[in-house]
Amino acid sequence: MHEPEFGVAGKTAIVTGASQGIGRAIAETLAAGGADVAICSRSMDRVGPVAEEINEAEDAGEAFAIECNVREREQVEAFVEETVEEFGDIDILVNNAGGEFVAPFEDISPNGWNSIIDLNLNSTVHCAQVVGEVMREGDGGVIVNLSSVNGQHPAPNESHYSAAKAAIIRLTETLAVEWADDGIRVNCVAPGLIQTPGVADTLGIRSEQMPSREETDRRIGHSEEIADVVQFLVSPAASFVTGETITAKGVPRPGNSFDVDLGLE
Numbered sequence: 001m002h003e004p005e006f007g008v009a010g011k012t013a014i015v016t017g018a019s020q021g022i023g024r025a026i027a028e029t030l031a032a033g034g035a036d037v038a039i040c041s042r043s044m045d046r047v048g049p050v051a052e053e054i055n056e057a058e059d060a061g062e063a064f065a066i067e068c069n070v071r072e073r074e075q076v077e078a079f080v081e082e083t084v085e086e087f088g089d090i091d092i093l094v095n096n097a098g099g100e101f102v103a104p105f106e107d108i109s110p111n112g113w114n115s116i117i118d119l120n121l122n123s124t125v126h127c128a129q130v131v132g133e134v135m136r137e138g139d140g141g142v143i144v145n146l147s148s149v150n151g152q153h154p155a156p157n158e159s160h161y162s163a164a165k166a167a168i169i170r171l172t173e174t175l176a177v178e179w180a181d182d183g184i185r186v187n188c189v190a191p192g193l194i195q196t197p198g199v200a201d202t203l204g205i206r207s208e209q210m211p212s213r214e215e216t217d218r219r220i221g222h223s224e225e226i227a228d229v230v231q232f233l234v235s236p237a238a239s240f241v242t243g244e245t246i247t248a249k250g251v252p253r254p255g256n257s258f259d260v261d262l263g264l265e
């Protein structure tokens, strides 16, 4: 009888933007499965406690945290170098750090546009190139990039973010082909609206506005539900899956998974 292998025990992983929200859930899920995780955010005060909590858990992998702004190539290089020193190799990269502000296209300044492209797309490029080199020189690996339903469908007032997240999908497909012979699988997850501190603070969408998790229709997703998809993609069970985007948005409908009034005129 065939038993699918969903485990990550003994693997080493980098998860960017893991001080809260989806990134934190991904790091905790992989560590709970026995992977050693290197995690980062822009603030050691925020990401350090996540590593401490993982290290206190029984039967979990090891964690170490580092301050790294993934918009800065040099900081990504230092983070990856330190991870290799710590763990010896990198099997898994999850490009999670990302974010946005909402504004009509005509109100986005060149600097505002660049900040969102840097944060979402260029950070993914930095991490994929730097970690990809380590994987190609080693035994290959698995990369998962966080896109969004906004990268798949029109999203008014999120033109910069949507453009970046759409580009991440095509980058994923391209790298899956370019790096197939190096034993590197590259996939994407496109979440619908997920209840995270970032969504609450930045977009002003709070959990009390949301239907409860028990409701099957039109509910907001939870970070763990994205972490579970990532866990599948990085596991041996997904060994024949590359260049794909898995959408995780609950009930199928075009566009966003939940109709939220963002309060823009």
Ligand SMILES: CCCCCCC/C=C/C(=O)SCCNC(=O)CCNC(=O)[C@H](O)C(C)(C)COP(=O)(O)OP(=O)(O)OC[C@H]1O[C@@H](n2cnc3c(N)ncnc32)[C@H](O)[C@@H]1OP(=O)(O)O
Pocket: 098, 099, 100, 101, 102, 103, 107, 108, 109, 110, 111, 112, 113, 115, 116, 119, 148, 150, 193, 198, 199, 202, 203, 256, 258, 259, 260, 261
């Ligand atoms: C229908 C429902 C749809 C819901 C979809 C939900 C999809 C979820 C998407 C997510 O990504 S969830 C994650 C949420 N978390 C975040 O978004 C938080 C992350 N935010 C940040 O890190 C930062 O705020 C930022 C957005 C990256 C900006 O960081 P940066 O340090 O670059 O900022 P500044 O230097 O302050 O500004 C740079 C530039 O951008 C302009 N700008 C900033 N905010 C706005 C705004 N609200 N409107 C217009 N322009 C803005 C700012 O003015 C600067 O430009 P210049 O003035 O210098 O030209």
Ligand SMILES: NC(=O)C1=CN([C@@H]2O[C@H](COP(=O)(O)OP(=O)(O)OC[C@H]3O[C@@H](n4cnc5c(N)ncnc54)[C@H](OP(=O)(O)O)[C@@H]3O)[C@@H](O)[C@H]2O)C=CC1
Pocket: 016, 017, 018, 019, 020, 021, 022, 023, 040, 041, 042, 043, 046, 047, 068, 069, 070, 071, 095, 096, 097, 098, 099, 119, 146, 147, 148, 149, 190, 191, 192, 193, 194, 195, 196, 197, 198, 199
């Ligand atoms: N929540 C949602 O509805 C959806 C989210 N996504 C995507 O999922 C990912 C995670 O989103 P979510 O959990 O909601 O986001 P949050 O804003 O809640 O968390 C973002 C995380 O990224 C870190 N971060 C932000 N900027 C940087 C940076 N420049 N360098 C390093 N770390 C950084 C933050 O840490 P710190 O502040 O400490 O630096 C934090 O840990 C993003 O790519 C997002 O676009 C996609 C679709 C929907």
